[in-house]
Amino acid sequence: MSITQILFWFLSVMALFSALMVITSKNPVYSVLWLIMVFFAISGHYFLLNAQFLAIVNIIVYAGAIMVLFLYVFMLMDLRKTTEPMKNRWIRLAGAIAGGCLLLVLVAALRDIDIKNDVAQVKTGEIGLIRNLGKELFTTYVVPFEISSVLFLSAMVGAVMIGKKD
Amino acid sequence: MKTALDIVYLVPLLPLLGFVVNGLARTILSKRAVSVIGCGVVLLAFALSCAVFVEVRGGAQLATEYFSFIRVDKLSIPFSFQIDALSTLFLLIITGVGLLIHIYSAAYMHEESAPHYARYFSYLNLFVFFMLVLVMGGNYLVMFIGWEGVGLCSYLLIGFWFRNHEYNRAANKAFIMNRIGDLGFLLALFWLIGTTGTLNFADIFSGASRLSTTDVTIITLLLFVGAAGKSAQIPLYTWLPDAMAGPTPVSALIHAATMVTAGIYMVARSNVLYALAPVSMYVVAIIGLATALVAASIAMRQNDIKKVLAYSTVSQLGYMFLALGVGAFTAGVFHVMTHAFFKALLFLAAGSVIHALGGEQDLRNMGGLGRKLRLTAATFLIGCVAIAGIPPFSGFFSKDAILLSVFVENKMLYAVALLGAMLTAYYMFRLYFLTFSGSFRGTQEQATHVHESPAPMTIPLVILALLSFAGGFVNVPSVFAAGAEYLSAFLSPVIRAGEPPHIPHSTEWMLMGLSTALVLIAILIAWLQVRRERFPEPQGLGKLLANKWYVDELYENIIVRPVHRFGGFLQTSVEKPVIDALVNGVGRAVNYGGRQLRLLQSGQVANYVLLMVISMLAIFVLQFFLRK
Amino acid sequence: MPINYYIFLSIALFCIGIVGVLTRRNAIIIFMCIELMLNAVNLMLVAFSKMHHLKGVATNAAAGSEGQILVFFIMVVAAAEVSVGLAIIVMMYRNIHSVDVNFLNRLRH
Numbered sequence: 008m009s010i011t012q013i014l015f016w017f018l019s020v021m022a023l024f025s026a027l028m029v030i031t032s033k034n035p036v037y038s039v040l041w042l043i044m045v046f047f048a049i050s051g052h053y054f055l056l057n058a059q060f061l062a063i064v065n066i067i068v069y070a071g072a073i074m075v076l077f078l079y080v081f082m083l084m085d086l087r088k089t090t091e092p093m094k095n096r097w098i099r100l101a102g103a104i105a106g107g108c109l110l111l112v113l114v115a116a117l118r119d120i121d122i123k124n125d126v127a128q129v130k131t132g133e134i135g136l137i138r139n140l141g142k143e144l145f146t147t148y149v150v151p152f153e154i155s156s157v158l159f160l161s162a163m164v165g166a167v168m169i170g171k172k173d
Numbered sequence: 174m175k176t177a178l179d180i181v182y183l184v185p186l187l188p189l190l191g192f193v194v195n196g197l198a199r200t201i202l203s204k205r206a207v208s209v210i211g212c213g214v215v216l217l218a219f220a221l222s223c224a225v226f227v228e229v230r231g232g233a234q235l236a237t238e239y240f241s242f243i244r245v246d247k248l249s250i251p252f253s254f255q256i257d258a259l260s261t262l263f264l265l266i267i268t269g270v271g272l273l274i275h276i277y278s279a280a281y282m283h284e285e286s287a288p289h290y291a292r293y294f295s296y297l298n299l300f301v302f303f304m305l306v307l308v309m310g311g312n313y314l315v316m317f318i319g320w321e322g323v324g325l326c327s328y329l330l331i332g333f334w335f336r337n338h339e340y341n342r343a344a345n346k347a348f349i350m351n352r353i354g355d356l357g358f359l360l361a362l363f364w365l366i367g368t369t370g371t372l373n374f375a376d377i378f379s380g381a382s383r384l385s386t387t388d389v390t391i392i393t394l395l396l397f398v399g400a401a402g403k404s405a406q407i408p409l410y411t412w413l414p415d416a417m418a419g420p421t422p423v424s425a426l427i428h429a430a431t432m433v434t435a436g437i438y439m440v441a442r443s444n445v446l447y448a449l450a451p452v453s454m455y456v457v458a459i460i461g462l463a464t465a466l467v468a469a470s471i472a473m474r475q476n477d478i479k480k481v482l483a484y485s486t487v488s489q490l491g492y493m494f495l496a497l498g499v500g501a502f503t504a505g506v507f508h509v510m511t512h513a514f515f516k517a518l519l520f521l522a523a524g525s526v527i528h529a530l531g532g533e534q535d536l537r538n539m540g541g542l543g544r545k546l547r548l549t550a551a552t553f554l555i556g557c558v559a560i561a562g563i564p565p566f567s568g569f570f571s572k573d574a575i576l577l578s579v580f581v582e583n584k585m586l587y588a589v590a591l592l593g594a595m596l597t598a599y600y601m602f603r604l605y606f607l608t609f610s611g612s613f614r615g616t617q618e619q620a621t622h623v624h625e626s627p628a629p630m631t632i633p634l635v636i637l638a639l640l641s642f643a644g645g646f647v648n649v650p651s652v653f654a655a656g657a658e659y660l661s662a663f664l665s666p667v668i669r670a671g672e673p674p675h676i677p678h679s680t681e682w683m684l685m686g687l688s689t690a691l692v693l694i695a696i697l698i699a700w701l702q703v704r705r706e707r708f709p710e711p712q713g714l715g716k717l718l719a720n721k722w723y724v725d726e727l728y729e730n731i732i733v734r735p736v737h738r739f740g741g742f743l744q745t746s747v748e749k750p751v752i753d754a755l756v757n758g759v760g761r762a763v764n765y766g767g768r769q770l771r772l773l774q775s776g777q778v779a780n781y782v783l784l785m786v787i788s789m790l791a792i793f794v795l796q797f798f799l800r801k
Numbered sequence: 802m803p804i805n806y807y808i809f810l811s812i813a814l815f816c817i818g819i820v821g822v823l824t825r826r827n828a829i830i831i832f833m834c835i836e837l838m839l840n841a842v843n844l845m846l847v848a849f850s851k852m853h854h855l856k857g858v859a860t861n862a863a864a865g866s867e868g869q870i871l872v873f874f875i876m877v878v879a880a881a882e883v884s885v886g887l888a889i890i891v892m893m894y895r896n897i898h899s900v901d902v903n904f905l906n907r908l909r910h
Binding site: 777 | 819822823831902903
């Protein structure tokens with residue numbers, strides 16, 4: 008097994024394990040921490056696929072900004088302890104089973120299609136570099152880019168409006 | 174130029190029109206208008222019937238279909254009329270006597286309020302309509318329509334004063350007993366269809382000889398069961414005395430002159446079938462004679478004026494069936510005609526007496542009314558003489574024709590029939606003497622109010638009295654005058670069975686003399702008994718007779734009570750636990766389902782997401798796996 | 802790497818996210834599981850973009866870049882959504898002093 012494969016499997020296991028811990032932790036702050044682990048694992052995958060820009064952005068935006076925002080909210084509500092009573096047992100069971108069934112169905116559905124020979128290029132490929140991505144972003148996709156800034160503006164305004172103490 | 178037979182459908186249609194008009198407009202018409210409409214339509218129908226009679230006497234006949242009523246595969250039953258000698262005779266009786274009774278009712282029922290007055294006349298017209306349909310029908314089904322209809326009208330009219338529960342019970346009794354007979358009639362119809370495939374008179378009677386004797390016997394017996402219900406023979410006769418709860422003109426029309434004669438008409442119409450089944454004829458004769466005797470015995474000890482007349486009707490009907498049973502169909506029909514005259518007369522006269530005494534019906538409180546109610550007493554006497562069978566009144570000729578035929582058939586039956594005739598004379602004259610002679614036994618207040626009835630009531634009495642006297646001359650036996658048997662000649666095309674008996678004239682004279690003498694003796698006995706004017710509590714045989722042989726109590730215990738108990742049992746063990754539970758259960762199930770479904774709308778977002786996931790699952794499965 | 806592996810990994814993460822949404826009662830945790838689902842999708846998109854790049858690099862040097870652009874915009878939207886969502890949750894907490902999803906059943910009426 009080449010180093011690429013070892014790395015792939017290691018990152019995958021880390022991602023899955025952390026995701027499971029997210030949904031099963033009693034302490035919500037622990038859930039946040041495990042989610043950050045998931046983000047790191049996924050960024051590792053991005054690095055493996057040579058999508059460098061996205062890997063960095065994932066860490067900075069998601070793990071850095073969004074998760075910190077979550078932690079601020081937890082801090083505001085003082086939710087350090089396990090105040091949350093568990094949901095009704097049957098609902099939890101039903102939820103788990105539904106999710107599991109979905110997993111199985113999707114996996115089974117994809118077993119038949121003929122893409123076994125298609126390969127995702129790892130380690131090489133120019134597409135993920137900042138220069139190429141930036142070129143695409145500012146030429147072909149410049150309009151959505153600009154509009155996304157307006158989106159951010161409206162989100163900011165919205166958040167402030169909602170949070171006012173009227 | 175249309176003949177009367179062409180528009181013969183108007184004869185039943187006019188009373189039906191009277192029913193509709195009087196029934197729907199009963200709140201807005203005045204009593205005078207109601208009586209004019211009610212009597213007027215019957216008058217027109219009578220006039221038309223007379224025209225039809227003239228034509229039929231001249232040899233005309235009519236058998237027409239008006240429309241196709243039932244058509245299933247090979248069975249075709251049209252709505253058809255058959256107008257021949259027999260139906261014409263009955264048409265005249267129904268419309269003629271009916272007209273007189275309508276006129277009488279206009280005065281008798283005058284104290285009713287206008288809507289009820291109109292209701293009475295509309296029911297009466299409806300009855301006339303159905304009776305006419307019965308006798309004019311060209312097949313058994315149309316006859317059955319009329320049969321059922323007159324049963325319905327009987328119920329409506331007996332229970333006319335519906336606020337009295339006793340009267341309602343009497344009406345129920347009449348209808349239910351009728352229905353039992355109707356079951357026999359229906360079974361006979363089914364058997365007829367099964368064996369001959371048709372219900373038309375013409376077809377059945379022409380092909381009757383091809384039926385096996387068993388078939389004909391069963392059919393005729395079942396038809397007779399129907400006749401026993403409608404014409405009050407044993408064992409279905411107990412409704413007739415109770416039916417006296419209705420107004421007296423109703424008793425006169427329905428329970429004396431017309432409806433109860435429907436059974437006789439039906440048997441006479443089916444004479445071809447009966448002639449082929451000697452067993453049934455025997456049964457008819459025996460039951461008729463038994464009924465005649467039993468009813469006469471009960472009438473001897475009754476104290477209500479109308480009840481005596483009711484039992485008299487049952488008895489006379491028994492005589493008619495006896496005549497039919499021994500093959501003297503013409504004699505039976507003849508007696509129907511004369512009976513219609515004098516029984517209607519007796520009932521109307523009794524009504525006059527009741528009206529004069531302000532509602533009193535008990536014989537023990539009457540007496541000596543002959544001086545104050547001269548016209549009523551005279552007509553009543555004529556009726557009594559007619560029913561007793563004293564020459565030359567009509568009853569003599571018809572009853573003697575019956576007795577003659579019975580004598581030829583079987584001497585034993587003749588002896589019993591003669592005894593019945595004696596009893597008839599006895600109880601009728603007991604009735605007459607108790608009511609009209611002697612001294613008055615009622616209250617002082619009644620004595621001052623006694624008055625003769627108004628003209629609309631007395632004129633029909635007079636007309637009927639004349640008919641009771643002269644009605645017998647249409648069929649004078651050859652002993653008196655050769656070739657004077659007009660009625661037999663008239664009916665011969667229809668009544669093809671039973672030739673007149675051939676006995677030497679001397680025997681005939683002897684029999685007539687015997688019966689007349691016995692009747693006069695019975696009248697004398699009645700006079701002597703009544704003169705004593707004592708009414709002790711009846712004991713022994715008298716008590717048995719006064720209590721109608723306890724037949725009603727027997728029926729009550731053997732039939733009515735078990736049926737009621739069964740109904741109650743069904744209610745508790747079938748109706749409530751099964752049917753109610755089922756119906757209520759459906760409601761409860763729907764309720765429950767609704768409540769459970771409501772839980773789906775919990776408002777919890779997670780539940781909604783769960784549903785979404787499950788639906789996605791379902792769609793994926795369908796899309797990828799089940800779309801082969 | 803055969804593309805299957807990335808697809809399966811993605812699907813697994815997505816389903817775990819769904820189970821999390823269905824199972825947890827804390828509104829904020831539910832939010833986080835939604836983020837998890839979004840990331841799973843991002844991973845898949847990047848893997849496909851590399852696949853297409855491999856197939857089409859001979860004709861077009863920038864083949865398959867659409868996938869990564871889309872991921873970029875998804876992140877943008879996710880960020881905006883998180884800010885507004887958390888503001889709402891804070892407001893909710895201020896009113897009912899709990900972030901328990903079971904209390905929010907106004908949709909029932």
